[in-house]
Amino acid sequence: MPSTLYLNGPIYSSASPAADAMLVTDGLVEWVGDSRSAPRPAGASIVDLDGRFVGPGFVDSHTHVIGLGRTRVEVDLRHVRSAGELLDALAARAAGLPETELVRACGWDETLWADPALPTLAQLERAAGGRAVYAARVDSHSALVTRAAYAYAQMQVPLDAEPDEPWLIDGQARTDMAAVVNALSSREAAEAARLGLDEFARTGHVAVVENAAPHLGGVSDVVTLKQASLDAASPEVFVLWGELVDTAEAALARVAEMEGGLDGGDVDPWVLGLAGDLNVDGSIGSRTAALRQPYDDDPASGTGIAYLSPEQVRDHFVATTNARLQGGFHVIGDRGMDIALDGAQAAVEIVGARAFAARGHRLEHAEMTDDDALARMRDLALTSSSQPGFDAAWGREGELYGVRLGHRRLGMNRFATMARLGVPLAFGSDAPVLLPDPWWQVAAAMNHSNPAESLTARGAFTAHTRGAWRALNRHRSGGPRHGEGQLIPGAPASFAVWEIEELAIQIPDPTISAWSTDPRARVPMLPALDTEVPPRAVRTVVNGDVAFDSGDLA
Template identity: 40%
Template sequence: MTDRTSPGAARRTVLLRNGAVHTPADPFATAMVTEGDTVAWVGSEGAADSFAASADETVDLDGALVTPAFTDAHVHTTAAGLTLTGLDLAGTRDAAEVLERVRRHAAARPGDAVLLGHGWDDTHWPDRRPPGRAELDAAAGGRPLYLSRVDVHSALAGTALLGLVRGPFARHGLPDGPLTGEAHHAVRRAALAAVTPAQRAEAQRAALDRAAALGIGSLHECAGPDISGEDDLTALLALAAARPGPRVFGYWGQAFTSAKEAEAVLDLGAAGAAGDLFVDGSLGSRTARLREPYADVHGAAHTGDAYLDAEAVAAHVTACTEAGVQAGFHAIGDAAIGTVTEGVRAAARALGIARVRALRHRVEHAEMLTPAAIAEFAALGLTASVQPAFDAAWGGADGMYAGRLGTARAGTLNPFAALLRAGVPLAFGSDAPVTPLDPWGGVRAAAFHRTPGHRISVRAAFTAHTRGGWRALGRDGAGVLVPGAPADYAVWRTGELVVQAPDDRIARWSTDPRSGTPGLPGLAPGGPLPHCLRTVVAGRTVHDAL
């Protein structure tokens, strides 16, 4: 590799050659040129010679693959960072192990104003008994403690943290056990309010660095009053703008009733009034809103929680559409998704469907979709912001979904193939820290969905995890390596490149270049995933292992 200018040069020309470039412009491309923050050219190795003399930097790819950088379309950056810098409870096998990790973490972080942990999942614990409050208090040494469940829709809290809660959810008004619904939101707000700016910045930097190391060039931060707070969002956006790293596009999940209110999200630096604006909760915490009761709650017809009705959805979509601001909602259960489509349909009747479709309003998660709901998504121009890793983690006949819903209903979840057939735009994300930042893992999870009929090709999944996130923002020309597109790309060490498509039994592969389709790594279940060698955002290297 030769480099004629310093890394900080403003308008550098970079030639990458002797590799493979994933571009629709040329399925045989081996080279690419960027000028500043823009892709200038893609093509063959022979043609690359004409750029060699004028390039400020020439990179010999040595057979490596160049792709658009990934976009993770649903992230909680600070919380994801806290699993890297704080207490990660993923994989704990029972309450005793949770308590032991809390004790070790409390000893290791004596200066933290509040102890934060995430990721416990009691689904397969022997007695399914989370720790009690007295046990948590002892493990934390009496310090404020907040432990979110893997889905972040319920949490455990210590007595000292409850003492910081204000309003109707004061210390003596909360049960000894996992907190859900508005009680959980109140406790979470108290926990996050106790996080120091230094603790928050440390977590945000850790998450952004991790994303860059995984070839992620853009994140959609899903913030809101019940998720993280205004200070967290504005601090994150300022940090991302001030340092080399992934782009961060913020969404603010708060319901509005007027265009003036909706416009105010732009003052926060947000891209829209969308993201985790909760219509319901989650399946793991049994707070997703269902039409029929949960299968594993005996003696009661429990159908979950509803936080917004169709009238509130319609008001929010109307306000946002009139303001020219993208709206969106968190909806998982079939009843909640029905509430969203009913509300958006009402707004379309009032404003005209063309105005509503033009803003590409979003639905996050959208797991429990009926054929009628999919048809409504297509008709209303809704974008489905979905997380393939959810199926990998909780799908299948013996997974959490089947336990909560029964195998028949569980088999209907996350129907990616049906969404694509209907023309519904997909944007893939992780919902980190609910599932880790892992874009290639997400692509593989979609291609090897636990319900074979819901599988999509690796190419379609890769598009949803790159260009799909940009399209969800209304930027159709990004997320693809063609002249004029942003120079956001990643370089990968990988195995043989193939064209991989699903069928009803297994995933099929082709190495025939006559297909005219750019190849991607073969993502066999359990096999190795590509290794990121370099990540570039707007022409600036933000991760480098070349």
Template identity: 40%
Template sequence: MEARPSQNPTATPTAARNRPAAAARTVLLRGGTVHSPADPFATALVVEDGTVAWVGAEGAADAHAGAVDAVVDLRGRLVTPAFVDAHVHTTMTGLSLTGLDLTGCDSAADLLDRLARHARATTPGTILVGHGWDDSRWTRPGLPTAADLDRVTGGAPVLLTRVDAHSALASTALLRLAPEAADLPGHGAGGLLTAAAHHAARRAVEGALTAAQRAEAQRAALARAASLGIAAVHECAGPDISSEEDLRALLELAAGQGGEEGRALPEVVAYWGETAGALGTASAVGERVRDLGARGLGGDLFVDGSLGSRTAALRTPYSDPGCLRGHRGTFHLTPEAIAEHLRLCTEAGVQAGFHAIGDAAVDAVLDGLEETAERLGLPAVRALRHRVEHAELLDDSAVARCAALGVVLSVQPAFDAAWGAPGGMYERRLGAERAARMNPFAALLRAGVPLAFGSDAPVTPLGPWETVRAAAFHHRPEHRISARAAFSAHTRGGHRAVGDDLAGVLVPGAPAHLAVWRAGELVVQAPDARVAGWSTDPRSGTPGLPDVHPDAALPDCVATLVAGRPAHVAADAAEFAEAWGLGG
């Protein structure tokens, strides 16, 4: 696996990393609708050697039919660029898919009941991992204690992460696996862990996984992504998240022919959340990135925590009564460490990034970027497309600064869908005025800030069309963007965030990362009715997309191609596997 961080990493195409070897077959897909800027009325395309070789109309497809290895009848289905999930924790997502799902628990009693049933169905001695509880939605307040977890599981090691993945409930046996947690910040009474104590517990769980368990979890997550039309994920790893062993195993899996029955797996673009200051020099930063096979030092390099766990760093205190008076969240990095990280990464030609949710945390990152630009020049900073993950609470000044500095924001619209409604968690934590500023997607696009959409799975589930819907139908109308802009941020935006300006659209010469959908009527949805009205006129040449209105049924994924090879084929679409000579 190749990484080129030291000279011009923005020139490294996504297709060159972790790509399974493209099948030496040329396949014509015809008889559908192809979402392509090359031809807004296209019905067919040719995939050759992992790239899009031709896009056009049905009449012209006849000329290609005799020169290809196989022809697939799309039967009216929609072909689009495949999605990129720009923020994922693959192993944790897989463990959530194969472990205990606590989404929808409405009380401590409900959580304990689910845990007890899961424990009875699990081999004794196994670490019990669960995810998804959200006490901000519980009808009866109060968290279970470590003693409660011990009681319903017979003393098994248990770690149950909150939905935001910034705090967790741990049993007594689990805490014995991470004895250092007792002396770290965030070790609370009753087994609730946040901050450094939570990180220690997560590392203990990850370290206890066997190679087979890890591989099973990673395969499950990547297979789920492929089944949803996702051809690439950005893995946000780091020493406070998992381990080098976990990251290297994931990259090795993705680089090989790791899919079931010879199918491809989604590409993995890796970020490692280690501070450059810990490495000392720019040359050491470059060497570290090359050794890991990572795209950059960033992802979940924590500046702050989360709003749900009251650890996002704010300019002014939290508003909810459940928080200590005057509490403004938690800073995990000092301004000096942030600036040093950005300086060393920029000198090394390595993309840097941070996890920053609260307005004070975002301020600290932007301050560090401006300091770096003063020392090394604004062009050097802008060229690397340094990233901020989440960046939820921004005012107009922060938006303008992001645009000026060339920052890429990796954001998660599903957060608003989960917590942004009137009376929801955002409003309870921040008050109505600040909550109204959360996730201002429209303002960011107007300012020219590049957006890359993701899920932060397992915090919110993998679900790209749900993400597009959440951005197009934000709880605050002034923050809504068109479905087309949201779709672009979740496809092309993910590739651009890693320096690949070619992938993410279906045009000749682009990597054949594409998805085939069973969809209803194609429409144009925009916040401004006048824009939508013109865009639906055939003279505009605007390709339509599936209806993502909250009342509409979202598309089903029929097939996903990664660099021209099937990664997912639905049960009723075996012709896609047959065209590439794969198992059904």
């Protein structure tokens, strides 16, 4: 590749905190420092940053790229604020579809409505003209469905279902139906993959970890996504496949099936392991997260759903450890965390602490964690792959977590305590549950609903960049590359250029000065996140290739 020299803008680099220039050659950062002393190789392209900020590109540690792409073609219900608006949106889509076609929708959140009452089956079927409807809640752990959806999925309609009540499906029945309705044609999967990857590139991401699973789409979807990332400059794609195994042979066979599906080429191993959306429990919004005590707003609903036992968790961790793959689980509730940690501890007693830790096993979300749980996570070397935006969206008093859990909301998403104890942190969006807006995730971690669990901007930024790279199990490809998630000489040239208003040193404690513009402080500064206009990506570069360019750079 020809060299490119970026000049006249702050470069976030530990190698040169006051740098305002960077040279990129052959996909690597060759040099970083002061513009006045920048090398200028013959034939190098010169990019005038004109004050724009350059930082390591973001890594989304937990996302659903194809799911995000599908929101562009499905009925997106994230904007609706009543049952009536939901029905109108479904009716508008159904009007243009054949009577035999499924109406797929996603994103509704009744906790944002003035009246949280859900539409009844009769209302849903009238709006859809009798068509099959599968309308997933924002957390995807429950869905509104019609009778025709049961027929579409070849499932039996529940005997106790009443037309004048909402037909909300959750638990194993939801998982079974989702496996059918989420199946995409090859054309649909390719379109969704491209749309999703383009959105991640546009928002400054240089890598994504696709949390795939049988109920979210087939193996072919995963292969299609990886292929799309290779066919055009895109964020790097790594995959966690959420399927339970109990032998190393079964784990390796599944990985081989996925990686063997690509159209040739010399591609490093890209399936990290069997982890991600392998559900120990469900979600708080759908009241399916497994709790120790009942939900505050509906005690009669019980304590949620535990999909797996400690023994199943144990066997899965043993299998993935012996296969030298990453293992892990989706876990949100405190009872779900007990199950995951009990299983992990039992696995360590079989495979040994060193072998277990070497695989970089992880827990997705890890939201409800008391002190004992966090100490166990640290001792078991488990990574927390978390979403700060969950707290920003639902964590404050009177919002979803407060309504469902009462005072227990204060013990959720304990980022500061995790960092203090040494639990590895990796941040992501869980898109399309939340939009892939990485600076919003950083701001959410800084402005936690429980101030004691707030992170500095630098700590949150690191968890969304370098920390997310560290959370990848790269054993089969020779381990991590030098400098991943940093802009230092020899590191991969994977970064984003941002239009910003100003730089700042930002910390959550208002009693301490949070501003410094003096380069002699030798502290790399980050874009201020309390300004009127948030940072906007104008270019995203992945291993030296431009994956997104807004056209603003000269």
